Amino acid sequence: MRTKEEIKQLLENAQELVNKDLKFNEEAIYRAYEKGNNHQSLTIKVLSIFGGIMASFLFIGFLFIAGLYDSEFGLLVIGIPLIIFGALVTKVTYNILLDTLSISAYIIGFVLVGGGLLQMEMNENLVSIIFILIAVSALFIVRSYLISFISIVIICGGSLFLMMSNNSFNLIHIYISLLASILTFIYLKEAKLMTFNKAFSQIYDSVRISLIFCFLAGLYLLGRNYRFADIGKYSNEYFWISSVVIILAILYVISHLFEMLNIKKSEQKYGIYALSVLILLPTVFAPAISGAILIILLSFLVNYKTSLVIGIVAFIYFVSQYYYDLHYTLLTKSIVLFCSGVLFLSLYFLTHKKLSSDEKI
Known part of the structure; x- marks a missing residue:
């Protein structure tokens, strides 16, 4: 940790570089530096x-x-x-x-x-x-x-x-849809939110990670829908509401990934959109899986490793739970997982190839 003398020397060097008479609040700068170093x-x-x-x-x-x-x-x-x-x-x-x-x-x-x-x-x-x-x-x-x-x-x-x-269990779809929209907005507008409001920037990290856990809690309850169905006041007919919102959010995030991957050709974009929709269609009645995918994509986009790990763990759990709850034969379940795996591997190799070509350039 730098001492006050070292910080003072840095400020003097900065003043010499700009060749102007600058005035600094050295005590305030040192307090802010100490606060930053005490960040846990x-x-x-x-x-x-x-x-x-x-x-x-x-x-x-x-x-x-x-x-x-x-x-x-x-x-x-x-x-x-x-x-x-x-x-x-x-x-x-x-x-x-x-x-x-x-x-x-x-x-x-x-x-x-x-x-x-x-x-x-x-x-x-x-x-x-x-x-x-x-x-x-x-x-x-x-x-x-x-x-x-x-x-x-x-x-x-x-x-x-x-x-x-x-007994308003169907409102959980609104809860999940709202959190999915808020998380997408917070992740994609991170820079603007951090600079727009100083007060919010101080709690941004805690709000983001807590919303992730709350979102996953809602997805878990939704994934265990049979507990609510037994009560008789919960309907599986509205699963598509939260699924559609999450899928639309995923497609919106993918549109931002195009800029990161430098994908500009329309045919490539439409191909990726089509492949993404094909991958997400089986999750229409399993919004927990698409919700975990949304977390993974958002974390990858902003390079937030903590929620990326959380999203991967959640994805593995929700896929396992979905597989376990399917009322199909073991052969049918295996085919479903095999097809999903092929689609995900195709998407991985597509993005990996694009990233490798960009690195060579």
């Missing part, structure tokens, strides 16, 4: 989240053993300040210990407030709406990676709970 890796952030969750469970268990659950007023009195503390403490410092403490307090606060409201016999739907509103407020106020991540999860989780508690 994704692994540390994930460990902080899970550590906070585990600590929260242990503390909640202690409170309930102590008999706090007997007083709804006590739950609210402790829960509300914990939410406020967890959301605002990260505005003071970026210390990793306080980050973990903030996420623990934030989660514990939600659990206690939820328990207090439910003991007051408040409707579960209203409790979910209150949670969503609190999470939305925190998202606009706080600039913490961890708090933003948990807030997005609470917002999406609360929305899914409202759908299921009101």
Whole structure:
């Protein structure tokens, strides 16, 4: 890490290069440099989240053993300040210990407030709406990676709970379609979003990765559709809604890949479009597979390795689950997988050949 003297020397060198009288706020530059060096890796952030969750469970268990659950007023009195503390403490410092403490307090606060409201016999739907509103407020106020991540999860989780508690399972297609559109927009407009709004740029990474997990959660629920079908209020007839939106998003992403691969000829573009549609047609009634493909393509386009790995793992799982759930003979399933594999390999060799030719040029 550079010292103040080294940074000062760099600024003086920059001033000599431009041959002009420049004025720098050296203290502000050094603080920004320190903040950048204190930026935690994704692994540390994930460990902080899970550590906070585990600590929260242990503390909640202690409170309930102590008999706090007997007083709804006590739950609210402790829960509300914990939410406020967890959301605002990260505005003071970026210390990793306080980050973990903030996420623990934030989660514990939600659990206690939820328990207090439910003991007051408040409707579960209203409790979910209150949670969503609190999470939305925190998202606009706080600039913490961890708090933003948990807030997005609470917002999406609360929305899914409202759908299921009101037996409106078919609304999950709107949920998935909306998240697919938002993710496509966020990935493709990354540069503009990062420069357009400074506040959003600070939580961009956490919003992006949390939306990925929420999107996959919706796809998982959709992939396990037989659980909902048993209830009798869920219909498989609307699978095409989310599938069509995801497929259109994939084709839109492919149009951006043409620029990256320097594909300009119309016949090549139409051929790739036709091949892509051919590959995606079997997934019309399995939107989880096309959703994983969308994540992979978006991650490849912006070179985001974390979600690329997540997308590949999700793709393998959803294909395996789809294969397992098919009500066909083993021979038919094998033929379906074989044809899909041939199509994917064809697409791979097409793009690999194009990239290799570009590298030679």
